[in-house]
Amino acid sequence: MRTYLTFLGLLLAFGASAQLSMGTGGISVLMGTTLTVDGLSLIPSASLNLTSNTIQRTSTPLAGNPGINRLYQLSAPLLFSGRVGISYLPGELNGYTESTLQLAYAPAPSTNLTVTTSSTVNAATHIVSNTLVSQNLYVVTATALSDLSPIVYARPTTVYGSTPFTVVVDVVELNSVATSGTFTVRVTKDQKVDLTFDAGLTSVNRRSVQNSVWSFNNSNPNYYILTTSQSVSAGDRLSFGLTGTLSPGASSGVITVSSTVLPTSVVEARLNNNIDADKVEYFQQ
Known part of the structure; x- marks a missing residue:
């Protein structure tokens, strides 16, 4: 049986090994609805179906792809359009200056991070977010661009x-x-x-x-x-x-x-x- 998320926000809070698992029945998130998984927020611009997938948070950046000490790993790439945000702790910045953070993602296993531009950083609430269009999300994190x-x-x-x-x-x-x-x-x-x-x-x-x-x-x-x-x-x-x-x-x-x-x-x-x-x-x- 498929579950439909139609209310304004769904909050799923977990511990250090946070994980959301979706079976073959999956869940659907309607357009404009906020799905939040332990600090990762997804607001799809069209109805989003999540089936046979997991989202898990870790504190270890990808090897060779430095980022903050907060990373979300999916078990399979998720094609996504909409707003993606990460709520992080100041202690997870891993040496980066908060105002320079950019949302970053990897589209598939063993691929480098794609670093977005023009991300929005709210230093008061410690959230970095950006809008993506038809991008595969396999890893989601935040990092900074060189200058x-x-x-x-x-x-x-x-x-x-x-x-x-x-x-x-x-x-x-x-x-x-x-x-x-x-x-x-x-x-x-x-x-x-x-x-x-x-x-x-x-x-x-x-x-x-x-x-x-x-x-x-x-x-x-x-x-x-x-x-x-x-x-x-x-x-x-x-x-x-x-x-x-x-x-x-x-x-x-x-x-x-x-x-x-x-x-x-x-x-x-x-x-x-x-x-x-x-x-x-x-x-x-």
Whole structure:
């Protein structure tokens, strides 16, 4: 016999090994009804049928997929559309900053977490939630997105005549979450500056760089383009350096060297801090 849940909320509270089991008869949750299983809330946008499945809470994040110390495991993927929320305890944040949390899910066994964007975090009630459309839920948890920002060091900052010139870019991770995926950094070109890239360099102008993990593209007339799939460790930086010459010629003025981080497959928490610039004054000899 199938059970229909038609009232506003169904609360199922369990202990540390919380579990909801649904047999072959299953249960149906009508559109807009809240099903809550020990802190996991599901509000389907259409009638939801749950058959021959279980939902169990654990406090162990997935290996290789860091998250908070609250994770919900289903015995079979559940195709779901609607609002998904997790009510967590402050002690379960696992080092993450609460305001940066994002709902995350894995669609099948042995797959990486898909981290959502634009999740809503209520720091007063400690709930993170987001709306999903036709996604398979096998694991549901919360984690945070990495956040990259560049810092440009153009040296020297004052140039008289033709002078050796360097540009170092530090790409810094700000959210204490290691990156996963590929990203690109564009550095602006200027006719008075001729820069080259040496993949063997580990230091440029006394600044540590990791040139060997970057690929360099000099074909664009406006930008030097560098790309890497190397992970930026949580709270750390990944750097590269360019070396060359600045030749003012018979003029004086200011050059602005700017860099922009462009995510390729890396998903970032913010994109409004992906640009930095440094200015150099130059004078004719």
